Amino acid sequence: MFRPTALPQILVTGGRGQLGHALSGVADAPGRDELDITNPASISAALDRYSPEAVINAAAYTDVDGAESDEAGAHAINTVGVRDLAVACRDRGIRLIHISTDYVFSGAVPGGGDPATAPALEPADLTEPTTAYGRTKLEGERAALEVYPETTVVRTAWLYTGPSRDRMGLTGSDFVATMVRLEHERDELNVVDDQWGSPTSTQALAGGLLEMLADEKAGRVDACGLTLHAAGGGRATWCELARAVFDWCGADPERVRPCSSEEFPRPAPRPAFSVLSDASWRAAGLAPLPDWRADLTTAMAEHARVAR
Numbered sequence: 001m002f003r004p005t006a007l008p009q010i011l012v013t014g015g016r017g018q019l020g021h022a023l024s025g026v027a028d029a030p031g032r033d034e035l036d037i038t039n040p041a042s043i044s045a046a047l048d049r050y051s052p053e054a055v056i057n058a059a060a061y062t063d064v065d066g067a068e069s070d071e072a073g074a075h076a077i078n079t080v081g082v083r084d085l086a087v088a089c090r091d092r093g094i095r096l097i098h099i100s101t102d103y104v105f106s107g108a109v110p111g112g113g114d115p116a117t118a119p120a121l122e123p124a125d126l127t128e129p130t131t132a133y134g135r136t137k138l139e140g141e142r143a144a145l146e147v148y149p150e151t152t153v154v155r156t157a158w159l160y161t162g163p164s165r166d167r168m169g170l171t172g173s174d175f176v177a178t179m180v181r182l183e184h185e186r187d188e189l190n191v192v193d194d195q196w197g198s199p200t201s202t203q204a205l206a207g208g209l210l211e212m213l214a215d216e217k218a219g220r221v222d223a224c225g226l227t228l229h230a231a232g233g234g235r236a237t238w239c240e241l242a243r244a245v246f247d248w249c250g251a252d253p254e255r256v257r258p259c260s261s262e263e264f265p266r267p268a269p270r271p272a273f274s275v276l277s278d279a280s281w282r283a284a285g286l287a288p289l290p291d292w293r294a295d296l297t298t299a300m301a302e303h304a305r306v307a308r
């Protein structure tokens, strides 16, 4: 990960989550028990305790399926909590970077074209979420920018930490970690091949966010008030990502069989197309995140190094 020497004092919310954990080596990263963004008193106390110059909001209700039957719960965190955090940061003059998601888009392929070649999504493209999670995240973006227009919204996609997450004490799983496990457990598996996105490691995203803050501190960049996309370069289907994981494990990628989304119905429909363009990131003067295949190789090599 990019580790600049001159960084502002950073506080990351959601410190027990995967992005929060990836930033915890360079930022204060309390968990929800210490900093609950749905509780303004808890926000104030944490800002007093840590005196950050910058806050990265990685706290979120991220259970995409669960949000379908608990939109109020997701709204309380992803919208109201974000607004309260933004107000607290504004009132103290603290820089705020708010993390959002590809789910703010509808998932439709732009122009109805071929997802393999259709233009990647830009921040100004039409946002039309089709899930409760996506709606609450979009409302959170708008709430933060409304109360604190200097907020930077950074949308990312298909975040993973990989198989090292257990060793890091992270609960739950992610797609890459799941594929490594299933490579051991199954002879063959079916993975959807009709959803396109931008696989992104938490390490790469954390590096990009730190670079932004370091460059701002050095006066080279000013991303205040911008909505940016930060995700792995290129595009993949879940099947392609699974095959790349198998390949890295030294297994035959053909053991991963392509299938359609219809074979895996979920409470919340997954976007068919959420490839994020890095043009806004580059236009802000920032180095693009690595291509997703190179990013995966780095993440898996780190896993192998730590596992030794």
Ligand SMILES: NC(=O)c1ccc[n+]([C@@H]2O[C@H](COP(=O)([O-])OP(=O)(O)OC[C@H]3O[C@@H](n4cnc5c(N)ncnc54)[C@H](OP(=O)(O)O)[C@@H]3O)[C@@H](O)[C@H]2O)c1
Pocket: 013, 014, 015, 016, 017, 018, 019, 020, 031, 032, 035, 036, 037, 038, 057, 058, 059, 060, 061, 062, 077, 081, 099, 100, 101, 102, 137, 155, 156, 157, 158, 159, 160
């Ligand atoms: N994962 C993805 O594929 C993906 C893709 C695109 C965008 N994003 C966005 O990226 C950001 C980071 O996601 P992630 O994958 O790191 O999520 P994650 O691993 O689920 O972590 C989210 C963290 O937020 C915490 N949290 C929940 N409610 C909170 C509250 N009221 N106050 C403080 N903390 C709270 C959770 O704590 P508990 O464990 O106690 O609930 C959890 O530790 C989120 O904004 C997410 O929407 C994620």
